[in-house]
Amino acid sequence: MSPALLLLGLSGGPAHAFELVGTGPLAGATVQVTDDFELRYHQTDRRLPGFEDRRIHDYVEQVNRLNLLLSQRWDSGDALTAGVQLDEVALFSNRYILDGTLYHSWDLLGDGVASPWQDAFVELEKGYLTFRGREAELTLGDGYASFGRGIALNIKKNSDIDIDTSIRGAKGTLRLGDTELMVVSGITNEQQVSHDQPNIGIERDLSNMVTGLRLDRYGIGPANAGLHGVVYRFGRGADQGVDPWARYAEPLDAVVGGANLELLGVGGIDWYAEGDVFAYLNPEMVGQVADADQDFQPVVGHVAYASGSAYPGQAVVLVEAKHSSDSERINSFVTAEGWEVATVPTMEYERVITEDSAAAVNSNDIWGGRVRVDYSAAQGLVVPYVSVAALRDSDVDVLHFNRSPETVVHPLAGLQWTGTGVTAQLNTGLRLDVRDDAAEGQDRLVHGDGDLSIPITGKDHLELAVAVKHFAWGDNVQQQADFMEMENALAWHRGEKLVFILYQDWSDNPLVQSEGNLAEKLYGAAEVSWEPATNLTLRAFYGAYKAGIRCSGGQCRSLPGFEGARLAMTGTF
Amino acid sequence: MPSTPFPALRALALALTLTLGVATPGSAIAQQATGNLAPDFSLRDIDNNPVSLSDYKGKVVLMNFWATWCGPCMLEMPHLQAMYDALKDQGFVVLSVSTDDARDASKVKPLVKAKRLTFPVVLDKDTAVVSQYNPAKTLPYTVLIDRQGRVAKVHQGYNPGDETAMRAEVEALLAGAP
Numbered sequence: 001m002s003p004a005l006l007l008l009g010l011s012g013g014p015a016h017a018f019e020l021v022g023t024g025p026l027a028g029a030t031v032q033v034t035d036d037f038e039l040r041y042h043q044t045d046r047r048l049p050g051f052e053d054r055r056i057h058d059y060v061e062q063v064n065r066l067n068l069l070l071s072q073r074w075d076s077g078d079a080l081t082a083g084v085q086l087d088e089v090a091l092f093s094n095r096y097i098l099d100g101t102l103y104h105s106w107d108l109l110g111d112g113v114a115s116p117w118q119d120a121f122v123e124l125e126k127g128y129l130t131f132r133g134r135e136a137e138l139t140l141g142d143g144y145a146s147f148g149r150g151i152a153l154n155i156k157k158n159s160d161i162d163i164d165t166s167i168r169g170a171k172g173t174l175r176l177g178d179t180e181l182m183v184v185s186g187i188t189n190e191q192q193v194s195h196d197q198p199n200i201g202i203e204r205d206l207s208n209m210v211t212g213l214r215l216d217r218y219g220i221g222p223a224n225a226g227l228h229g230v231v232y233r234f235g236r237g238a239d240q241g242v243d244p245w246a247r248y249a250e251p252l253d254a255v256v257g258g259a260n261l262e263l264l265g266v267g268g269i270d271w272y273a274e275g276d277v278f279a280y281l282n283p284e285m286v287g288q289v290a291d292a293d294q295d296f297q298p299v300v301g302h303v304a305y306a307s308g309s310a311y312p313g314q315a316v317v318l319v320e321a322k323h324s325s326d327s328e329r330i331n332s333f334v335t336a337e338g339w340e341v342a343t344v345p346t347m348e349y350e351r352v353i354t355e356d357s358a359a360a361v362n363s364n365d366i367w368g369g370r371v372r373v374d375y376s377a378a379q380g381l382v383v384p385y386v387s388v389a390a391l392r393d394s395d396v397d398v399l400h401f402n403r404s405p406e407t408v409v410h411p412l413a414g415l416q417w418t419g420t421g422v423t424a425q426l427n428t429g430l431r432l433d434v435r436d437d438a439a440e441g442q443d444r445l446v447h448g449d450g451d452l453s454i455p456i457t458g459k460d461h462l463e464l465a466v467a468v469k470h471f472a473w474g475d476n477v478q479q480q481a482d483f484m485e486m487e488n489a490l491a492w493h494r495g496e497k498l499v500f501i502l503y504q505d506w507s508d509n510p511l512v513q514s515e516g517n518l519a520e521k522l523y524g525a526a527e528v529s530w531e532p533a534t535n536l537t538l539r540a541f542y543g544a545y546k547a548g549i550r551c552s553g554g555q556c557r558s559l560p561g562f563e564g565a566r567l568a569m570t571g572t573f
Numbered sequence: 574m575p576s577t578p579f580p581a582l583r584a585l586a587l588a589l590t591l592t593l594g595v596a597t598p599g600s601a602i603a604q605q606a607t608g609n610l611a612p613d614f615s616l617r618d619i620d621n622n623p624v625s626l627s628d629y630k631g632k633v634v635l636m637n638f639w640a641t642w643c644g645p646c647m648l649e650m651p652h653l654q655a656m657y658d659a660l661k662d663q664g665f666v667v668l669s670v671s672t673d674d675a676r677d678a679s680k681v682k683p684l685v686k687a688k689r690l691t692f693p694v695v696l697d698k699d700t701a702v703v704s705q706y707n708p709a710k711t712l713p714y715t716v717l718i719d720r721q722g723r724v725a726k727v728h729q730g731y732n733p734g735d736e737t738a739m740r741a742e743v744e745a746l747l748a749g750a751p
Contacts, residue, residue: 017609017724032609032724034708067708071610073722077627081612083705132613139701146699150675156700158674159709175615175623195709224621264620272679307679309686316687320679345676350642372683380689381651416647423648423733451644453733461733493732534726552642570709572727 017573029072029080036065038568042198043544045515057105058564060092065195078133085126087193089202091119110203112240113192121202123192126166137173142166145184147214147228151276151303151327152256154342155188155210160552161559163339164191167210178219185211187244190337197560205337206235207244224262231255232341234333236284253282254330256342258303273306278327285332301326301364303344314376320347321369328362335362340555347389349412349429350551352447352469355511356433356476358549358556359399360408366393368408381419387412401476404437421455433474441474463491471509483509485548499529505546514561517544523561535573541566608723611636611716614702616670616695619682624695626718629666633746634718635739636668638703641680645731646713650688652736656743657692663747664720667692672703672712715739719746 017030040061070082091108108121115121128141144166146154157164169186190205212230232254233247258276263269278301283290286299303324310317324344331340346361347370353361360366368391375384389412394405412429428448435442447469455461465488472482486506493499505516505523516522525543532538547561611634615625626634637653639646650669657667669690671681675698685694697703707714717726717739726742728735 030609030723036709065708069609069612069705071612073610073613079613081705085708130612132615137615144699144701144704146675148675149678150698154675154699156674156698157704158700159711218617218621262621270682309679309683311683311686316683318680318683343674343676345679374683374687376687376689380654380687383687385687418648418651421733425644425647453648455733459734463732493734496732496734496738499732534728537729570729 025074026070026072029070032069032071033573034067034069034571035573036063036195036568036570038063038195038566040198040562040567041565042562043517043564059106061199062090062092063193063195063199064088065193078131081128081130081132083126083128084124086122087125087191087195088120088122089193089199090117090121091199106200108199108202110201112204113202121193121199125164125191125193126189135175137175139171140169142168142189143171143184143186145171145182145212147212147230148226148258148260148274148276149272149305149345150342151274151305151344152228152258152342153210153212153230154340158339158552158555159195161550161555161557162191162194162196163555163557165189165339168207178217180214180216180218182214183212185209187247188334188341190339198562204240206237206239206333207247208235208334208341209233209247209250210341222264222266224264226260227258228260229255229257230342232330236333251281253280253285253333255279255281256330268312269308269310271306271308274304276303276327278302278330280326280329285329286326287332299326299329301329303327305345316374316376318372318374319369320345321367322347323367324363324365326364328364331362338557343555346551347391348551349410349427349431349447350556351427351449351467352429352431352445353549353551353556354445354469354471355480355549356401356443356473357408357431357445358551359395359401360391360393360433361551361556362399363393363395364397365395366391368392381417383416385412385414387414401443401478402433402435402440402474403477404435404440406433406435406442408433421461423453424451426450435474439475443474443476444472446470459493459495461493463489463493465489465491481508481510483507485509485512485546487546497531499527501527501529503527503543503545505544507546507548509548512547512561513558514544514547514563516546517563536571537569539566539568539570541568608719608725611718611722611724612702612705614705616697616702618693618695619671619685624668624693626668627722629668630722631720632664632666633720633743634666634668635743636670636706636716636718638670638672638697638707638712638714638716640671640673640712641677641684642673643712647688648733649713649731649736650690652739654688654690654692656736656740660740660743660747661692665743665747669694670697670702671695672697672700674698674700717742717746719749 017032020026020029042059044057066086068084072080126142128139130139144156166189167186168189171184174181187207187209214228216226218224231252233250234253256278260274263271280286280299283296305322307320330342370389372387389410391408410431414427417424431445433443449467451465453463467487470484488504491499491501503525508521518524523544523546527541529539542565544563549558613627618624653667711729713731715728719725
């Protein structure tokens, strides 16, 4: 099939894939194309002196993410998978030529990134080849890896907050009976083109070397046991422009080793325990200046994590506990880039994390636990739950707003209900950060979120989603005003293919770097989503939403707000 | 320097050229297929038993990607369980893939118990599998695989009522040639 015909197929035909025919080893293989295309018109209140009446800094951004997946299976049972992700971004409008040179009010590329086109950038973000045999699997190219509970290594795709850092190298897994060995080694490959955030001033990331090994033995009676180790060498500012594979020849920054044990159904409880030890071999990892004339004694950190779950009657009980010390230093070099190489279970309700509690997520000296009890009623269709987390955070380093250690208590309650046509979810809680120094008082957060879907006529139904939180500060180093935030949406599902949505945000958080379009603190937007075929979704959005901190997978990012229009198309062909 | 009028099309053309040029050695050419071959994988289930997609060869598989923090996923699950209960004896299986990352792995089995789910649930802790099937990683994400191991349908997200269409698609595949 010619590329021209293939493009016709992309315009909405029923095909899901293309098959390779012929005689080679790839005969019978299929190729699937997934494409995400988005056009965004960014409005901004920034004005140029002398031109205050014009939105001269508004601009149009276009992002395209193309994924190709080749899949082949042979009669022997062996299989091959290959994937490519090609991203492209361009800025339109607001361009001008001065003395023969093209300028933007917003620069797409930073100084360290070159592109044949000044106003467009194309990046081969990911590429991999995976061969699967009966007992072994080998991936060359970009892959992901996590060991245990992600405490020593947790590099995965986190699209919820637009993080996609992979390990570019090799990953091999050998499965011999109940024994599994995995080895991974490579340099980190951070996503260059953001799909959800504005692409301005794209800078080439600094790659880091990661090499790890995991050995697990399953089925030792009710027990499974594992060992793992990871070594890291991180890139520095001075490494900009240097071959990233040179990291392999440089001294290690950190070594992490750990062990985990799982006992299933022992005493009616599923148990899990893990311990990890961190050794930081370079003073820069612990905030000191490297000095060749002075001996540096490695700094050691550790994490202990355990969980147990029991299922008495219709109840489900989950208990978790952790203690970590100097474990977050492993992320010292990459946090500034907005991602992390490893994360300790946070035990937080991450949806409501604020600027202050984000520091507790990243604490270098914390212990505590959480108990959650679910009650399974009506064959699991109605599930109310209660939960309480209690944490003792003694880290008062720069990330933290408090000057003395604090005790965090966070009770939660909620309900999930799946009825006939009606569904509902509710979560509500109160988080208290009580400081040892009574003069500092306590931070208080009350929050609630809910989602209710009810049928109206025919196949139509209405969905209301509400989320609100109110935060009141104690007396902190970085004192802010108390604030309230809301994120609400009302959706009308017209049949199965068409959805009309109204959004409404509110925020008087002084740290939020955005301004409402309806009023200073009030944001409004509307969106239409249409699915003309099961493999194609079209969306149109106009309005604004607020900036804010968002956490997912133990990682937190400050995401910018948006005002303007978006057109998006997602298709799998 | 001149500007580039259609960078998206340029990128698309480049990618297609690369794909067709590299992936079609010898006499192989591309033709429209009924569905992509579902990439095989091996993961551990919530009791640490190994599970491969190829274990369900010859069955109609509804592969559902979800996470414990995903609200719509929670609402969809009882419907998947009902479909599994009704059709499992006809060669149908729900293969549930938790995309919770490693640090949340302790939460998965309690949730499965609370929801009283009986279909197999596997853990994709490092997102290796979901990255292949759903590069955008939107949740929930459902892939319907026919008896020949080809992707027949894909559903993004969940809205109440979707389960009706999904069940009709499953029954049509079950009625097809084994």
